[in-house]
Amino acid sequence: MTVGERVMRRLVDRVELDDCSRDDLLHDAIRLGRERGRCGTAGEIAALASTGIELRARQATNGDAAAFLRQGLWFGGALTAIAGVASLSPVAFAADAGPAPIAALGALIVALVGIVVNCRGLVPVVRVATSVAAVAAWWAVQLDQLGAPESALVTTSAIALALGARPSLDGVARPSVVLVPTVVAIAVGALAAITDVDASSVTVAFLTIVVPVGLLVVSAADPRVGVAAAVALFWRFVATDPAGLAAIVVAVRAGESTLGPVIRWIVMGAAFLLATGLTHRNLRLIAAR
Amino acid sequence: MANTAIREPTLYVLSALAAGPLHGYAIIKAVEELSDGRLKLRAGTLYGALARLQADGVVAFDGTAKEGGPERRIFSLTRAGAKLLADELDRLEANAAMGRSQLRRATS
Numbered sequence: 001m002t003v004g005e006r007v008m009r010r011l012v013d014r015v016e017l018d019d020c021s022r023d024d025l026l027h028d029a030i031r032l033g034r035e036r037g038r039c040g041t042a043g044e045i046a047a048l049a050s051t052g053i054e055l056r057a058r059q060a061t062n063g064d065a066a067a068f069l070r071q072g073l074w075f076g077g078a079l080t081a082i083a084g085v086a087s088l089s090p091v092a093f094a095a096d097a098g099p100a101p102i103a104a105l106g107a108l109i110v111a112l113v114g115i116v117v118n119c120r121g122l123v124p125v126v127r128v129a130t131s132v133a134a135v136a137a138w139w140a141v142q143l144d145q146l147g148a149p150e151s152a153l154v155t156t157s158a159i160a161l162a163l164g165a166r167p168s169l170d171g172v173a174r175p176s177v178v179l180v181p182t183v184v185a186i187a188v189g190a191l192a193a194i195t196d197v198d199a200s201s202v203t204v205a206f207l208t209i210v211v212p213v214g215l216l217v218v219s220a221a222d223p224r225v226g227v228a229a230a231v232a233l234f235w236r237f238v239a240t241d242p243a244g245l246a247a248i249v250v251a252v253r254a255g256e257s258t259l260g261p262v263i264r265w266i267v268m269g270a271a272f273l274l275a276t277g278l279t280h281r282n283l284r285l286i287a288a289r
Numbered sequence: 290m291a292n293t294a295i296r297e298p299t300l301y302v303l304s305a306l307a308a309g310p311l312h313g314y315a316i317i318k319a320v321e322e323l324s325d326g327r328l329k330l331r332a333g334t335l336y337g338a339l340a341r342l343q344a345d346g347v348v349a350f351d352g353t354a355k356e357g358g359p360e361r362r363i364f365s366l367t368r369a370g371a372k373l374l375a376d377e378l379d380r381l382e383a384n385a386a387m388g389r390s391q392l393r394r395a396t397s
Contacts, residue, residue, distance in 0.1 A: 021336060024362050028314045029332035036329075047333030054337055063341075285296075 004041040005030050011048040016055040050221040054286070057222035060167045065283050067165065072227020072279070074164030078115045079207060079232050080157035081130060084108050086203035087150045088137070100140035104154060107133035111161070123166050130158035149239035153204075156235040167224075208232045216275055219282050226279035233275050237268040295377050299338055301328055303347070303366060303374040310351040310365035313339070339364060347373055 001009075012026040029048060033041035061067035085108050091097060092105040111129035114122035137154040140146035212229035219226030248261050295303075298320070305311060305319035317330045342348040343364075351365035366374070 015333075015336075017336065017340060020362055021340070023359070024313050025332055025336045027359060027361075028317065028335075031314060032317065032332055044331050044333065047331030049333075051333035051337035055340060058341070063344075 002041075004033060004038075004045060007045055008033070008041075008048055011045065011052055015048065015052040016059050053218060053221040057224055058286075061224070063286070065286075068223045068283055068286070069227055070163070070165035071167045072164070072224035073160045073231060074115075074166055075224055075228035076231025077130070077157045077160030077162075077164050078112070079211065079228050080153055080160060080235055081108055081112055081115065083204045083207040083232070083235075084133070084150075084154045084157055085112065086200050086207065087153055088146070090200045091140070091146055091150070098140065098143060098145050100136050100143055101145055104133045104136035104140060104146075107136060108154065108157075111157075115161075118166065120166065127158075127162050130154070130161050134158040152238050153208075153235050156231065156238070160231045208236050212271075212275065216278055219279060220285075223279050223282040223286055226275060226282055230272060230275040230279055233268065233272040237265070237272045239268075295373070298328060298330060298334065299342070300374075300377060302330075302335065302338060302342070303370060303377075306348065306364060306366040307371065307374060310363045312354060312356075312361035312363050314361070316364065342370070346370075 008029050009026060012022050012029070015022060015025065017025065025048075029044045033044045036043070057068070061071060085105065088101055088105040088108065092101040107129045111126045111133065114126035114129065134151075134155045134157075137146055137151040141148055141151045209232075212232045215225040215229040219229065252259055252262065301320040301323055302316055304323060305316050308319075311319060313332065313335055317332070317335055320328050320330050339348055343350075346367055347370035348364050349367050351363045353360045354363050355361070
């Protein structure tokens with residue numbers, strides 16, 4: 001068995017089909033890969049990965065577009081909550097930190113634990129915890145202990161989790177062996193950034209720009225992650241302070257400022273619109289036979 | 290699912306099964322032949338589509354067969370599947386007739 005065929009076997013093991021269909025699928029994928037050469041094998045591997053993701057997403061949502069949307073909001077809320085931990089950590093762990101940033105970070109960590117455990121009974125705990133974090137972050141902004149973008153990040157997470165729905169995989173699938181360690185590793189990595197502001201900024205940028213771009217690629221098979229990407233990109237758009245843009249434009253015209261913030265605002269707005277449009281298209285496609 | 294639009298690969302899969310029950314590999318080869326080599330389905334794509342179509346009651350398992358290899362599951366079109374295919378073909382025919390009539394009006 002070649003490396004490609006071993007990869008196919010691994011992927012087929014994770015496809016949500018009965019055992020007989022899995023055997024047939026593996027047999028046909030290997031046979032077609034041998035007939036169509038290396039490119040054919042690569043194509044079969046990509047199709048197996050995509051089908052595996054799509055069938056899992058369908059099983060979790062029963063193919064319902066509203067469920068795709070609500071679960072995507074939940075994923076987006078989780079992603080922005082992780083970014084929020086990375087963003088708040090340097091402030092909350094500073095020697096002169098006040099109670100507001102510490103309360104916001106503590107509440108966000110409680111919410112993240114609830115998300116990772118993925119138990120129905122913890123949903124209200126997650127929602128209350130992120131709401132508490134949003135209020136505490138707003139309070140910290142009033143006390144000049146936190147920036148408005150960081151507060152907006154926590155608020156975005158709280159709203160997404162309030163509107164979203166926990167993916168229901170009861171009796172169908174076990175927690176993903178990839179997803180859970182990934183979330184835990186990112187959360188631990190974010191906490192490792194607590195003593196280093198630069199590391200924190202890089203982590204936040206990674207989680208709200210690089211990860212969403214990756215999620216948009218996967219969203220053709222699972223539109224839920226496209227919604228999650230749109231949530232993160234929405235925050236990037238809001239964090240560029242649209243309210244202050246008019247003043248920046250005036251300053252640019254007077255030669256007192258550069259165009260940087262305006263360009264950043266346009267790019268983030270375009271990225272958010274692209275993510276929303278792509279997700280809408282993918283939702284329509286997945287509803288078709 | 291409320292939306293009953295049919296994508297082209299699905300139309301070919303249903304057309305292949307309209308001629309009689311087939312196993313997965315035979316469906317892929319039939320689709321390739323019916324489309325003059327234009328559509329080369331991947332195994333993952335086909336079995337994903339079959340799972341969806343089965344859940345919608347369009348396609349059903351129809352026993353197993355052994356043709357010089359391991360035992361394979363056979364799929365067949367259900368009555369609902371045959372009706373869906375017929376309705377879709379009627380819709381395509383109506384669209385084609387409308388397009389041709391518009392072309393004739395433009396050239397006359």
